[in-house]
Amino acid sequence: xxxxxxxxxxxxxxxxxxNKKKWTASHDGGWRTGILxxxxxxxxxxxxxxxxxxxxTAIVEITLVRTVNYFVTRERRSHAMFTNGQLWTDFAYKMFxxxxxxxxxxxxxxxxxxxQSASVVTKRQSGFGLNTHVVKITNxxxxxxxx
Numbered sequence: 001x002x003x004x005x006x007x008x009x010x011x012x013x014x015x016x017x018x019n020k021k022k023w024t025a026s027h028d029g030g031w032r033t034g035i036l037x038x039x040x041x042x043x044x045x046x047x048x049x050x051x052x053x054x055x056x057t058a059i060v061e062i063t064l065v066r067t068v069n070y071f072v073t074r075e076r077r078s079h080a081m082f083t084n085g086q087l088w089t090d091f092a093y094k095m096f097x098x099x100x101x102x103x104x105x106x107x108x109x110x111x112x113x114x115x116q117s118a119s120v121v122t123k124r125q126s127g128f129g130l131n132t133h134v135v136k137i138t139n140x141x142x143x144x145x146x147x
Contacts, residue, residue: 108135 005012015023051062081089088096105123112118116137121130133144 001012001015004015047063047066048059051059054062086093107121108118109121110119118135118137120133120135120142122133123130131144133142135142
């Protein structure tokens, strides 16, 4: 801030009026600093893999080509899924099917429309199960402790 103040007092006064938690990494309690130093550097390293020791124009061109290819590939994949009537991604289908298989032998009883809750009885597996849990849909809570 002192550096900004020495160059432009109006800019310093403008920035000084804004809550520093909203625009600086040094006043965010450590939340964004990890993102700035880890995820972003990993992302940039991934994009620039194989581009080290190249001229700057070549690095910019490689970055552009790879970015365009990334979106073209995903557009083609999503178009093929949409054309085939697939509403979810392959990953979403896989997760849904896993959850569905786990839930097949569970039974929902006593559904309360007003409270958006239900009692769920789990199946018996090797001595465990036949437990009744209360699931509150609006709060995404379950008495079993899972979310």
